[in-house]
Amino acid sequence: MIHEILPVGPLQCNCSILGDETSREAIVVDPGDDIPKIVSLLQRHQLKVKYIVITHAHIDHIAGAHKLKQLTGAPILYNQNDLLLVKMMDIQASWLGMPTPEVAPPDALLTDGQTIAVDGISGSIIHTPGHTQGSVCLYIPEESLLLAGDTLFAGSVGRTDLPGGDHHQLISSIQSKLMALPDQTIVVPGHGAKTDIGTEREVNPFL
Numbered sequence: 001m002i003h004e005i006l007p008v009g010p011l012q013c014n015c016s017i018l019g020d021e022t023s024r025e026a027i028v029v030d031p032g033d034d035i036p037k038i039v040s041l042l043q044r045h046q047l048k049v050k051y052i053v054i055t056h057a058h059i060d061h062i063a064g065a066h067k068l069k070q071l072t073g074a075p076i077l078y079n080q081n082d083l084l085l086v087k088m089m090d091i092q093a094s095w096l097g098m099p100t101p102e103v104a105p106p107d108a109l110l111t112d113g114q115t116i117a118v119d120g121i122s123g124s125i126i127h128t129p130g131h132t133q134g135s136v137c138l139y140i141p142e143e144s145l146l147l148a149g150d151t152l153f154a155g156s157v158g159r160t161d162l163p164g165g166d167h168h169q170l171i172s173s174i175q176s177k178l179m180a181l182p183d184q185t186i187v188v189p190g191h192g193a194k195t196d197i198g199t200e201r202e203v204n205p206f207l
């Protein structure tokens with residue numbers, strides 16, 4: 001599998017491009033900004049985007065999704081519990097002092113246990129509320145890979161002081177759903193360095 005991780009925008013959100021070498025079909029996760037860079041990476045790998053997956057509707061993860069959809073025709077998917085955050089996009093933009101991006105309603109909703117598959121890549125959605133109520137992770141068992149959004153970080157966990165955040169719920173989501181994954185599962189968080197489930201199980205001070 002092709003996996004490009006591109007930190008985008010002022011908050012350096014980790015956008016992931018997952019592509020299959022044979023079918024050239026791709027999934028883009030969290031295209032928060034820098035859409036021209038994402039599109040040129042897609043072109044370099046000759047990938048066709050089939051899904052745009054949003055781990056949660058914070059502005060740094062979702063702001064470029066509409067533009068990427070316009071350029072690729074791919075549908076935008078996120079959990080319905082983050083619709084409230086989408087309606088507050090102007091407030092989110094004011095937190096960062098940036099103009100309000102155009103953000104579209106989802107073309108389809110993501111739910112816990114749902115399969116997201118393109119030809120050659122199959123993942124499942126894990127609903128992990130806490131950072132936001134609609135936060136999800138994308139787990140690709142064949143690659144031992146978890147795209148964790150802002151739920152779990154290397155040595156840390158997502159902040160819960162923004163609207164919809166709940167620290168106890170976040171820890172419970174991580175303990176019950178993410179710590180159930182195998183130790184060798186590589187974790188790509190929404191920001192910063194990669195880690196793995198075994199390391200976080202051992203050293204993460206929040207768990």
Ligand SMILES: [Zn+2]
Pocket residue numbers: 056058131150
């Ligand atoms: Zn976030």
